[in-house]
Amino acid sequence: MIKIGITGGIGSGKSVVASLLALSGVPVYIADEESKWLTNNSPVIREKLTALFGLEIYTNEGLNKKLLASHIFNNPEQLQQVNQIIHPEVNRHFSAWVERQTSPLCAIESAILFESGFYKVVDISLMVYAPRELRIERALGRDSASREEIERRINSQISDEEKKDRSDYVIYNDNRQALIPQVGKLLCWLQSQ
Ligand SMILES: CC(C)(COP(=O)(O)OP(=O)(O)OC[C@H]1O[C@@H](n2cnc3c(N)ncnc32)[C@H](O)[C@@H]1O)[C@@H](O)C(=O)NCCC(=O)NCCS
Ligand SMILES: Nc1ncnc2c1ncn2[C@@H]1O[C@H](COP(=O)(O)OP(=O)(O)OP(=O)(O)O)[C@@H](O)[C@H]1O
Numbered sequence: 001m002i003k004i005g006i007t008g009g010i011g012s013g014k015s016v017v018a019s020l021l022a023l024s025g026v027p028v029y030i031a032d033e034e035s036k037w038l039t040n041n042s043p044v045i046r047e048k049l050t051a052l053f054g055l056e057i058y059t060n061e062g063l064n065k066k067l068l069a070s071h072i073f074n075n076p077e078q079l080q081q082v083n084q085i086i087h088p089e090v091n092r093h094f095s096a097w098v099e100r101q102t103s104p105l106c107a108i109e110s111a112i113l114f115e116s117g118f119y120k121v122v123d124i125s126l127m128v129y130a131p132r133e134l135r136i137e138r139a140l141g142r143d144s145a146s147r148e149e150i151e152r153r154i155n156s157q158i159s160d161e162e163k164k165d166r167s168d169y170v171i172y173n174d175n176r177q178a179l180i181p182q183v184g185k186l187l188c189w190l191q192s193q
Pocket of ligand 2: 008009010011012013015016017111114138139141142173175179
């Protein structure tokens with residue numbers, strides 16, 4: 001089975017590309033969603049986050065996302081500590097998910113494929129690229145976050161140039177090139193691998 005890692009900055013269109021792959025029959029593991037599920041349900045993560053940030057990091061509704069975001073996107077050291085708590089659990093969970101898949105291709109979508117080390121467990125790294133300003137505009141249109149908050153998240157991630165250099169394949173979601181034909185080409189290319 002070929003495992004594809006889909007990455008790209010905030011607002012690049014990873015989720016759109018992941019949906020197009022899913023519609024083409026490729027099962028996709030969405031790391032943002034699964035990591036949130038694990039953060040709410042794994043006793044190991046809960047214990048470690050509570051030890052680091054105190055009891056208020058969880059509320060009756062689950063993880064206090066706003067509080068965690070305000071810690072990690074303002075403090076690179078805390079970002080690293082939290083990543084070291086959450087990412088090994090996500091990695092284990094993803095490996096177990098892969099074991100259950102029976103299709104010739106599967107994928108993981110993660111904005112931080114390289115930063116998290118998930119790139120080591122995939123065969124092909126795919127970057128979805130869009131210029132920074134377009135990504136900010138898309139994220140502003142979708143989320144309730146401010147421009148400043150979005151820029152802080154961008155600054156918590158490696159640059160687009162580094163992502164491009166480290167990826168095996170790039171899809172351009174820059175409002176100039178259509179996505180669906182590019183995903184079709186990618187699937188043909190994957191068949192030739
Ligand atoms: C801080 C949290 C609670 C904020 O939740 P929120 O719903 O506001 O944002 P969401 O999870 O949808 O993330 C939106 C974007 O933020 C960026 N982002 C999220 N986590 C990280 C991180 N650890 N490092 C860099 N960027 C990140 C990504 O671009 C992501 O697509 C959440 O992102 C989180 O728990 N992050 C730590 C776990 C993690 O690393 N998740 C990423 C995939 S494993
Ligand atoms: N080609 C496009 N044309 C118009 N809108 C688009 C296009 N690509 C993405 N969008 C929109 O931009 C926003 C961001 O896209 P998407 O959620 O796929 O990005 P993402 O890379 O998954 O971002 P994040 O890392 O924040 O989850 C969404 O509202 C999406 O519908």
